[in-house]
């Protein structure tokens with residue numbers, strides 16, 4: 001596998017004469033766990049949609065494992081994607097196993113139904129995320145944390161090299177968030193994944209990722225945590241607080257002016 005998972009040069013995306021992303025150049029190493037951090041509307045989802053090949057850049061070049069995003073579907077390095085809203089109707093009467101199998105439809109070809117091998121792969125990934133015993137349950141019966149595990153299994157059902165997660169813990173309580181991060185780390189190791197996770201939670205991202213990309217139209221910081229207050233405030237355009245999860249919960253706030 002190539003040493004660089006993602007290579008971006010001079011990337012810009014413009015809608016109606018407005019730059020959503022501007023002048024972005026960076027590399028993401030294979031096997032790394034990268035957080036993309038920025039306020040609402042800063043272009044985080046647009047950034048990952050460019051990597052997925054869902055949005056064409058206005059200018060610049062993007063390579064994923066050496067391939068342009070539009071060729072990725074046919075390459076040996078596939079991408080698993082967990083969108084912000086994975087199911088438009090969470091009470092839709094479909095089983096957990098069927099939700100995971102939906103992830104494989106893109107590989108099957110038009111009109112072809114999942115075969116025994118697809119079901120074996122789906123079940124084995126459900127096992128890895130700890131949800132195999134609920135394979136026949138309706139997705140709507142599951143808790144938010146359990147549903148998120150199933151959606152991660154769906155993203156992994158293509159046996160990807162790169163996993164992209166858009167705000168995976170947004171509606172989860174603190175314990176469920178920690179469990180999900182532990183799971184993602186374990187899966188990353190077991191499946192040798194490169195992981196990109198989008199979030200606007202500064203504390204959580206700093207604690208769980210290896211590298212942080214601070215994005216607000218441009219990239220302000222691309223480095224391992226901890227990242228300095230200045231870079232964060234430039235990115236968010238306002239004062240920021242860090243909330244760390246330690247043995248004793250505590251906040252670290254800005255020094256007060258005398």
Ligand SMILES: Nc1ncnc2c1ncn2[C@@H]1O[C@H](COP(=O)(O)OP(=O)(O)OP(=O)(O)O)[C@@H](O)[C@H]1O
Nearest residue numbers: 015016020038039040041042043044045046047200
């Ligand atoms: N298809 C589109 N046409 C025009 N503008 C768009 C389009 N898609 C996104 N935008 C604009 O681009 C900006 C960035 O959107 P994007 O969804 O990438 O931000 P985000 O950082 O993911 O936001 P959030 O954290 O709120 O999900 C927003 O101002 C949005 O309105």
